[in-house]
Amino acid sequence: MSYRDLQNTLDEGFAEQRHRDLWLFLYSSRHAIPELWQSPSARDLGTQEREELLNEADLLLGRFSSPAQAQLSSSDEKYPAELDKFCFGLIYSFHKRLLADGFIDIRFETQRADYDNVINKLTSDEIAVVSRLHELTNKYGFIITELWNSLIDSSKLIDAFIIRNLEIHDINQIPSFTFPKKGSHPQGIQISTKEYQTEINEPWDLAVFVNKKDTLSNVKKELIKSWKDPRNQFVGDQNQQKIAFYVDRGKCSLRSLVDTIRLQIDHLNNYNNGLSLIAKPEDLGGFKKNRAKAEKEAKRNLSSTIDRLRLTEGLLSKRWTVKKSNIRRSIGLYLWDQKNIIETSRSRKNIIIDLIDEIKHERPEALEFYLKNFNKYDSPEQTKKFGDSVGALETVTREMEADFELTDNCIRNFEFLTPQDVKSRRRKS
Known part of the structure; x- marks a missing residue:
């Protein structure tokens, strides 16, 4: 993959990360009130x-x-x-x-x-x-x-993402701060670094000490040798350590530990080396002496950043595109707010019918995220569009009801859920 392709992939990842943070914040703000x-x-x-x-x-x-x-x-x-x-x-x-x-x-x-x-x-x-x-x-x-x-007004999100067709980077940065969410950190792993030492309070039976010369592959080999030994185990040199992991093997899998070590090593190396997450080949020190080597290093750094972003932000599973998600989540949140904040006496079906009419007038292309052929003519005479039929309107209405259900689940659980998540939980209940 070329550097430009990697850069585009990273930009998409950051857009999805910001999109997820925005919507999780919107759901959480309603749960917190x-x-x-x-x-x-x-x-x-x-x-x-x-x-x-x-x-x-x-x-x-x-x-x-x-x-x-x-x-x-x-x-x-x-x-x-x-x-x-x-x-x-x-x-x-x-x-x-x-x-x-x-x-x-x-x-x-x-x-x-x-x-x-x-x-x-x-x-x-x-x-x-x-x-x-x-x-x-x-x-x-x-x-x-x-x-x-x-508490952001959901009608403003309708205006931004549907009527004005804005992208996620076109709106103000929301939220201002993010923080570790309880339960998101792998269980059984405590971390301390040489630069930012932290007191270790929880029980552990494996200590992993990593220095700047260690490679992940070598650390992983040593972990595999030590993992099943029930005695307290020590991997690496404590005196030369740059970062230390204190592990309770009863609460943590080997794979989870290796992923965590990889993320922490790459994260700290980027900052310690003064590297930008999107450093270009010409920004690296050896560019003039060895262009090919600098380009290879820049691609490695960029690829590593993409992998870390996918792992830490949960971007590995299949989801809606960011644009589709912004449109459909805006409508779901608007319908939720009408019931729980505005407390209107109108039925949700009537609210949806009026909303469809407004979108058809202001930006009908957005309705294609509900029905692909919504704006296409149903005959060569071009007298009527698919979206004008009763069946099409019923389909869009049903999908908007599903968006409301998704929103309700996201708010009640203060989570960023996908339609697949909701269906899976419904089957298990």
Whole structure:
């Protein structure tokens, strides 16, 4: 595969990653707001906790704010972003003390000492607030304050992705921060690096020490030799280690460990070598001396990045295209919001009929993602289109109902699900 082809593949991967983050954030924000789906008794408790935590977060920002932050009032339009950034820093620092899951945010790692100092000055009650903010952020995979304060109007998504036909890179970056979601990290693996050491708190029976000269193939050979030995095992040189993995073999498979080691080694090597994820051959140091070698190295780096993106973001399974997904998920979310936020008395079928009419008038091509021949004429005389038939409208209506069901499942489970996921779960239930 040529460098250009690899670059296009990577661009598609990043677009899908951003698309997935956007929709998971939209689903999670609706799940995180208790008024939208919880029972009355749980709703009151959830609403009270949200208001109390937001008030406490405001107080912490006011107490430890930078000079620039101190000039902002809570009514300033920039204030929510500053609150999210401050809370993310605190939660990130707290997370690094608590868990050894290998999560590294390079932006905040350079500021970690400052946030550590803030945490060291907190009272026990304030630590409890940070702990709860961390728990909720870890639950959803997004900073909880941004989820609470960013209920995006689904009609704007209809306008963006359907009426105006925008791509994912044409809209503002949402969300601002992503975080490890509870359960997403492979079980039984704790990670510590020489640069970012983390306390190891959970039991382990295998330690793997990797240095910058080790190859993944050699590490894998040693792991295969040691894996089935019930005694505590040590692979690699602890004194020369660049990154260490502490493994509970009863909770982790060998394949999962090898994938994790590969991701961590490549991830850290890219940053330590100062390589851009999309470094071109001419950007590499040896380009003038050996063009072929530099091009080969650039392709290897690019291919490695694509593999890591696919593994970490779950992009290996077959899904809708990003464009189709944006269109159909926009409609599903709009229908969900009509029932749960707008609380209209109109039936969903009538809402769908009006929505189809609007799309037929504004951008009929979008309906081809529901029925391929929707805009084609059904005869040589070109007097009527397939989409005008009763059967075609019934098909589109049925598919939009399925989009609503998909959305409802995504919100209730705060997950990014595919239609295949929903069908599979329905069969198992």
